[in-house]
Amino acid sequence: MAEFGYTLMGEQSGPKQLVADGIAAEAAGFDFLVASDHYYPWLAEQGHSPYVWSVLGAVAHATTRARLMSFVTCPIRRYHPAVVAQKAATIGLLSEGRFTLGLGAGENLNEHIVGAWPHATQRHEMFAEALEIIQALLAGETVHHSGKHYEVPAAQLWDRPDAGVPLAVAVSGEDSMELAVRYADALVATEPKEDLLRAFQERVGDKPRYGQVPVCYGPDEAACRTLAHEQFRWSGLGWPVNANLPDPRAFAAASATVTEDDVAGAVACGPDLDRHVAAVRTFLDAGFTHVALVQIGGDTQEEFLEFARTRLLPALWELR
Numbered sequence: 001m002a003e004f005g006y007t008l009m010g011e012q013s014g015p016k017q018l019v020a021d022g023i024a025a026e027a028a029g030f031d032f033l034v035a036s037d038h039y040y041p042w043l044a045e046q047g048h049s050p051y052v053w054s055v056l057g058a059v060a061h062a063t064t065r066a067r068l069m070s071f072v073t074c075p076i077r078r079y080h081p082a083v084v085a086q087k088a089a090t091i092g093l094l095s096e097g098r099f100t101l102g103l104g105a106g107e108n109l110n111e112h113i114v115g116a117w118p119h120a121t122q123r124h125e126m127f128a129e130a131l132e133i134i135q136a137l138l139a140g141e142t143v144h145h146s147g148k149h150y151e152v153p154a155a156q157l158w159d160r161p162d163a164g165v166p167l168a169v170a171v172s173g174e175d176s177m178e179l180a181v182r183y184a185d186a187l188v189a190t191e192p193k194e195d196l197l198r199a200f201q202e203r204v205g206d207k208p209r210y211g212q213v214p215v216c217y218g219p220d221e222a223a224c225r226t227l228a229h230e231q232f233r234w235s236g237l238g239w240p241v242n243a244n245l246p247d248p249r250a251f252a253a254a255s256a257t258v259t260e261d262d263v264a265g266a267v268a269c270g271p272d273l274d275r276h277v278a279a280v281r282t283f284l285d286a287g288f289t290h291v292a293l294v295q296i297g298g299d300t301q302e303e304f305l306e307f308a309r310t311r312l313l314p315a316l317w318e319l320r
Contacts, residue, residue, distance in 0.1 A: 001320045002289060002290070002316075003032060003290045003291075004030060004031055004290075004316050004317075005030055005032040005033060005034055005069075005210075005290060005291065006025035006030040006033050006034075006293060006308075007033075007034050007035075007292050007294040008022055008034065008035040008052075008055065008059070010037075010048060010049055010050050010055065011036060011040075011041035011042055011048060011049055012047065012296070012298040014048050014050060014298075015050040015055050017298065017301070018050070018055045018059070019055060019062060021305070022062065022063060022066075023062050023063060024302070025066065026063045026064075026065055026066040027309075028306075029308070029309060030308070030313070031290075032069060032290065032292070033069070034070075034210075034212070035056055035059075035068070035069070036052065037053075037072065037110075038052070038109070038110050039109075039110040039113050040109050040110060040247060042109070042235075042248065042251050043230075043231060043233070043234055043248050043251055043255075045231050046231050046298075048298065052070065053091070056068060056070065057091060060091055060094040060095035060098070060099065061094055063095075063098075066098070067095075067099070067100065068095050068099045069100040069101075070100075071188065071292065072103055072104035072168070072170045073102060073104070074103070074105060074111055075103055075131075076106060076111070076123060076126040076127055076130055076149075077112075077114055077115060077126075078110060078111050078113065078114050080150070081129075081134050082133060082134075082137060082155045084101070084103075084130070085133070085134045085137035085155075086137075088138065089138060089160035089161065089165060090159060091165075092164075097161055097163065099165060100165070100167070100168050100185070101134070101138075101165050101166070102169075103134070103169055103170065104127075104169070105123045105124060105126075105176065106243070107242060107243050107244075107245075108243065108244050108245060108246050109246065109248075109251075112246055117244070120243075122149075124175050124179075125149065126150075127176075127179065128179055129147045129148065130149075130150065131167070131179060131183045132145075132147075132183075133150060133155075135167060135183055137155060137157050137160075138157070138165045138167070140164070141156075142156040143155045166186060167183055167184050168187065168208070169183060169187065169188065170187075170189070171187050171188065171189050171196060171200065172189070172190075172239055177199060180204075181200070181203050184204075184207070185207060185208070186207055186209065188211075189210070189211055190211070190212060191211075192282050192288070194285075194286045194287055197286055197287035197288065198287060201287065208289050209287060209288045209290065210288065210289075210290045211283040211286075211290070211291050211292070212292045213279050213291055213292070213294065214228075214232055214267050214296055215267060215268045215269075215276050215279060215293055215294065215296070216228040216232075216267055216268070216270075216296040216297065217268075217270070217276060217300070217304045218269075218270065218297075218303065220271075221272075224296075225264045225270075227297050228267045228296050229258070229264075231296055232263060232267060233258040233262070233263050234251045235266070235267075236255075236258060236262060236263070236266055237251075237254055267279075273312065276312055277312070277315050277319070280293070280319070281319060293308075
């Protein structure tokens with residue numbers, strides 16, 4: 001049965017609002033909450049980027065039912081993988097088993113703050129090595145690791161859930177698919193690529209498959225189109241670009257020729273319920289089992305969550 005989530009998008013909201021939005025999203029009926037893990041926003045217009053692990057801890061304490069997930073954390077540069085495992089174990093305990101650790105190979109935007117951004121081949125090597133360390137620690141092992149990229153002389157998690165913490169791995173192609181098959185309890189993908197999801201399902205069975213859909217709900221379609229273009233025009237640049245640009249100014253320059261019509265063609269904008277349902281249905285039809293919605297605009301969350309509670313979620317539940 002399909003499940004529907006809400007995105008705590010730190011790039012567009014401060015930490016106190018994110019916690020309040022998480023509480024409200026659970027009350028509205030969302031099944032799970034995902035949280036982005038950024039150091040920078042994509043664009044300066046978004047205006048925020050708090051430390052997501054503090055936010056996750058607060059949301060874990062303030063909610064009781066909705067499952068939580070990092071969407072996604074990069075364990076290869078800004079965070080050492082042994083520290084990622086400790087953070088995940090702590091959130092797992094605070095949430096009483098409701099947390100899934102979403103992991104990916106990251107973006108230059110966030111990782112270069114602590115050093116040079118590795119080339120793609122090296123990033124995949126580092127990611128594979130990091131997954132090995134994290135999985136072992138979360139399973140309760142004492143890890144002694146001396147690898148090509150990481151040293152862990154001796155590490156053990158003293159506080160962790162007895163059942164461990166599920167891992168979800170972001171997948172975009174064959175290399176990352178191999179890692180997901182080997183390490184993941186769930187898959188994350190940003191595009192509704194049916195072949196990709198089918199290949200994962202054929203190799204590992206019916207494990208959860210997470211996708212994410214941006215929308216911009218509001219009573220004035222023209223205003224929603226303007227807002228979506230202002231804050232989300234970066235999203236159509238493609239993963240090879242998004243992974244390598246260094247800062248919001250670079251994303252602004254790269255997206256300078258993206259038009260409002262371009263964004264509105266990819267993002268459901270305005271008050272029309274059917275349009276938003278259709279955007280989610282595209283991901284369900286591709287084979288996703290879990291779909292998280294992103295409401296664009298930090299100041300629009302309260303209005304969106306009321307729309308979700310009264311109209312959108314009931315319509316989505318019919319799709320199950």
